[in-house]
Amino acid sequence: MLGTLKGEVIAMDASTGEEKWRARVTSEVLAPPATNGDVVVVQTQDDRVIALDASTGDRRWIYESTPAVLTLRGTGAPIVTNRLAVAGLSTGKVVALDTQNGVPVWEQRVAVPQGRSELDRVVDIDGGLLLSGGVLYVASYQGRVAGLELESGRVLWQRDASSYAGVAQGFGNVYVSLASGTVEGIDERSSSALWSNDSLARRQLSAPxxxxxxxxxxxxxxxLHLLSQ
Known part of the structure; x- marks a missing residue:
């Protein structure tokens, strides 16, 4: 599955590379689609989440939200399970939708817009979401990095952070690349910083x-930089 800047989603045969179907969506697709085998879920630049039939490309449902006035260019890739399609929005919210009909199951705010100017109030969730052991990890720009309970959206822990990249998890810790270029290791049980490395400042880091x-x-x-955990 892949998305295009022309607002298309294309399904290709993994063995032959042959195109199986092509579907038009509402705007640019800047992050990979995700699938559970039944539906293909894609998030578009205009903050819509769209589900397509995995076999035919026909639209199953669409979730519409009002984007923030000013946003970063980009979106995170959604997470899709058998029951839920989860996406981070430009408003700093994470929404979990029923994969069968697109009805919201829960919504959780990870970042609260603050400041006088629209630039100060940018709180996009542009990094990929990470699901591990029933916990959803998410980072927002000018907001927080947080762990959410997948089934309910309940905040398990959170910490102030500003990141346009995704997070990584391992050995009971969470790792995040901050917008400043600092990399942090965070204890996911206490949300306290284990270490912080600012030697890569202003180098526009990828997700860890x-x-x-x-x-x-x-x-x-x-x-490529390797840091000890």
Whole structure:
């Protein structure tokens, strides 16, 4: 499955690369679609979440929300389970939708817009969501990094942070690349910082990945950095 800047979702045969179907959605697709085998869920740049039939590409449902006045360019990839499709919005909210009909099951605010100017009030969730052990990990720009209970949306822990990238999880810790270029390791039980590395400041870091006993991040100049956990 892939999305395009022309507002299309394309399904291809994994063995042959042959196109199976192509579907038009409402605007640009800047993050990979996700599927549970029954539906393909895509989030568009205009803050809509759309479910397509995985076999035919026909639209099943659409969830519409009002985007923030000013947003970063980008969206996170949704998380899809058998029951829920979860997406982070430009308003700093996470919404969980019923995969059968698109009806909201729960909604949780991760970031609260603050400040006088629209720029100050940008709180996009642009990094990919991470699901591990029934906990949904999410980071927002000018907001927080948080762990949410998947089934209810209840906040298990949270910590002030500003990130446009996703998070990683491993060894009972959560790792996040901040917008400043600092990488933080966070104890997910207490939400306290275990360590902070600011040696990569202003290098526009990617989302972290846990690799063996290391945390890996890439930067705008094409370098890969390994940090000890």
């Amino acid at each position: 990945e846990v690799f063996s006993s290391y945390v890996a991040v890439g930067d705008l100049e094409g370098y």
